[in-house]
Amino acid sequence: MSEEPTIFTRIINGELPCHKVYEDDLIIAFLDIQPLTRGHTLVIPKEPAPTIDQLSSSSATALGKALPVVSRAVLKATGATAYNLIQNNGHEAGMSIAHVHIHIIPRYPDSTHSFLWEYGKIDHEDAKILAEGILAATE
Numbered sequence: 001m002s003e004e005p006t007i008f009t010r011i012i013n014g015e016l017p018c019h020k021v022y023e024d025d026l027i028i029a030f031l032d033i034q035p036l037t038r039g040h041t042l043v044i045p046k047e048p049a050p051t052i053d054q055l056s057s058s059s060a061t062a063l064g065k066a067l068p069v070v071s072r073a074v075l076k077a078t079g080a081t082a083y084n085l086i087q088n089n090g091h092e093a094g095m096s097i098a099h100v101h102i103h104i105i106p107r108y109p110d111s112t113h114s115f116l117w118e119y120g121k122i123d124h125e126d127a128k129i130l131a132e133g134i135l136a137a138t139e
Protein backbone atom coordinates (compact mmCIF):
# COMPACT_ATOMS: atom_id res chain seq x y z
CA MET A 1 0.00 0.00 0.00
CA SER A 2 1.21 3.47 -0.82
CA GLU A 3 2.37 5.71 2.01
CA GLU A 4 0.60 8.62 0.28
CA PRO A 5 -2.80 9.31 1.89
CA THR A 6 -5.78 8.49 -0.33
CA ILE A 7 -8.39 11.05 -1.28
CA PHE A 8 -10.64 9.40 1.33
CA THR A 9 -8.03 9.82 4.08
CA ARG A 10 -7.73 13.48 3.10
CA ILE A 11 -11.52 13.87 3.34
CA ILE A 12 -11.57 12.11 6.74
CA ASN A 13 -8.78 14.41 7.96
CA GLY A 14 -10.70 17.50 6.81
CA GLU A 15 -8.12 18.41 4.15
CA LEU A 16 -10.68 18.10 1.35
CA PRO A 17 -14.35 19.11 1.44
CA CYS A 18 -17.25 16.69 1.07
CA HIS A 19 -21.04 16.65 1.23
CA LYS A 20 -21.21 14.69 4.49
CA VAL A 21 -24.40 12.78 5.25
CA TYR A 22 -23.30 10.75 8.30
CA GLU A 23 -20.42 10.53 10.74
CA ASP A 24 -19.55 8.76 13.97
CA ASP A 25 -16.25 7.88 15.66
CA LEU A 26 -15.34 5.16 13.12
CA ILE A 27 -17.37 5.88 9.96
CA ILE A 28 -18.02 8.76 7.58
CA ALA A 29 -20.47 8.86 4.68
CA PHE A 30 -20.74 11.47 1.96
CA LEU A 31 -22.10 11.99 -1.54
CA ASP A 32 -19.95 10.61 -4.36
CA ILE A 33 -18.56 13.43 -6.53
CA GLN A 34 -18.97 11.21 -9.61
CA PRO A 35 -22.48 9.88 -8.93
CA LEU A 36 -24.04 7.10 -10.94
CA THR A 37 -27.46 8.31 -9.73
CA ARG A 38 -28.81 11.16 -7.60
CA GLY A 39 -27.94 10.41 -3.97
CA HIS A 40 -25.02 8.05 -4.76
CA THR A 41 -23.31 7.86 -1.36
CA LEU A 42 -20.01 6.42 -0.12
CA VAL A 43 -19.82 4.86 3.34
CA ILE A 44 -16.23 4.66 4.55
CA PRO A 45 -14.46 3.46 7.67
CA LYS A 46 -12.03 6.03 9.03
CA GLU A 47 -9.48 3.24 9.39
CA PRO A 48 -7.29 3.31 6.23
CA ALA A 49 -7.61 -0.38 5.31
CA PRO A 50 -7.18 -0.99 1.57
CA THR A 51 -9.55 -4.01 1.42
CA ILE A 52 -12.30 -5.35 3.63
CA ASP A 53 -10.31 -8.45 4.62
CA GLN A 54 -7.73 -6.09 6.15
CA LEU A 55 -10.30 -4.10 8.13
CA SER A 56 -10.34 -4.42 11.93
CA SER A 57 -13.31 -6.08 13.60
CA SER A 58 -14.29 -2.83 15.31
CA SER A 59 -14.37 -0.89 12.01
CA ALA A 60 -16.19 -3.74 10.26
CA THR A 61 -18.82 -3.78 13.03
CA ALA A 62 -19.23 -0.01 12.82
CA LEU A 63 -19.58 -0.24 9.02
CA GLY A 64 -22.25 -2.91 9.41
CA LYS A 65 -24.17 -0.72 11.86
CA ALA A 66 -23.92 2.42 9.71
CA LEU A 67 -25.02 0.88 6.41
CA PRO A 68 -28.72 0.38 7.28
CA VAL A 69 -28.91 3.83 8.88
CA VAL A 70 -27.40 5.59 5.86
CA SER A 71 -29.31 3.42 3.36
CA ARG A 72 -32.63 4.32 4.99
CA ALA A 73 -31.69 8.00 5.00
CA VAL A 74 -30.70 7.93 1.31
CA LEU A 75 -34.01 6.27 0.38
CA LYS A 76 -36.02 8.77 2.42
CA ALA A 77 -34.18 11.85 1.13
CA THR A 78 -34.12 10.83 -2.53
CA GLY A 79 -37.43 9.04 -2.92
CA ALA A 80 -35.54 6.16 -4.59
CA THR A 81 -37.46 2.88 -4.78
CA ALA A 82 -34.43 0.58 -4.35
CA TYR A 83 -30.65 0.67 -4.13
CA ASN A 84 -27.49 -1.30 -4.81
CA LEU A 85 -24.64 -1.76 -2.35
CA ILE A 86 -21.36 -2.14 -4.24
CA GLN A 87 -18.02 -2.88 -2.61
CA ASN A 88 -14.87 -3.77 -4.56
CA ASN A 89 -11.59 -5.12 -3.15
CA GLY A 90 -8.39 -4.71 -5.16
CA HIS A 91 -7.63 -3.19 -8.53
CA GLU A 92 -8.65 -6.35 -10.44
CA ALA A 93 -12.10 -6.10 -8.84
CA GLY A 94 -12.57 -2.54 -10.07
CA MET A 95 -11.37 -0.70 -6.97
CA SER A 96 -9.95 2.70 -7.89
CA ILE A 97 -9.11 4.05 -4.41
CA ALA A 98 -7.29 1.70 -2.02
CA HIS A 99 -9.45 2.47 1.02
CA VAL A 100 -12.49 0.37 1.93
CA HIS A 101 -15.66 2.05 0.75
CA ILE A 102 -19.20 0.92 0.05
CA HIS A 103 -21.32 2.60 -2.60
CA ILE A 104 -25.01 3.11 -1.91
CA ILE A 105 -26.47 3.63 -5.38
CA PRO A 106 -30.12 4.68 -5.33
CA ARG A 107 -32.35 3.14 -8.01
CA TYR A 108 -35.38 4.83 -9.50
CA PRO A 109 -38.19 3.55 -11.73
CA ASP A 110 -36.37 5.02 -14.75
CA SER A 111 -32.86 3.75 -13.77
CA THR A 112 -31.13 2.13 -16.72
CA HIS A 113 -27.75 1.03 -15.35
CA SER A 114 -27.25 -2.66 -14.62
CA PHE A 115 -25.07 -4.80 -12.40
CA LEU A 116 -26.20 -8.11 -13.87
CA TRP A 117 -23.79 -10.81 -15.03
CA GLU A 118 -23.88 -14.15 -16.78
CA TYR A 119 -24.26 -16.98 -14.32
CA GLY A 120 -22.08 -20.08 -14.44
CA LYS A 121 -22.69 -23.60 -13.18
CA ILE A 122 -21.17 -24.96 -10.01
CA ASP A 123 -18.92 -28.03 -10.16
CA HIS A 124 -20.11 -29.88 -7.05
CA GLU A 125 -16.93 -31.95 -6.67
CA ASP A 126 -14.75 -28.84 -6.77
CA ALA A 127 -17.25 -26.96 -4.58
CA LYS A 128 -16.94 -29.62 -1.85
CA ILE A 129 -13.14 -29.23 -1.79
CA LEU A 130 -13.35 -25.45 -2.01
CA ALA A 131 -15.94 -25.17 0.79
CA GLU A 132 -13.80 -27.37 3.05
CA GLY A 133 -10.76 -25.15 2.33
CA ILE A 134 -12.63 -21.94 3.02
CA LEU A 135 -14.16 -23.34 6.20
CA ALA A 136 -10.72 -24.47 7.42
CA ALA A 137 -9.30 -21.00 6.70
CA THR A 138 -11.95 -19.41 8.97
CA GLU A 139 -10.89 -21.46 12.02
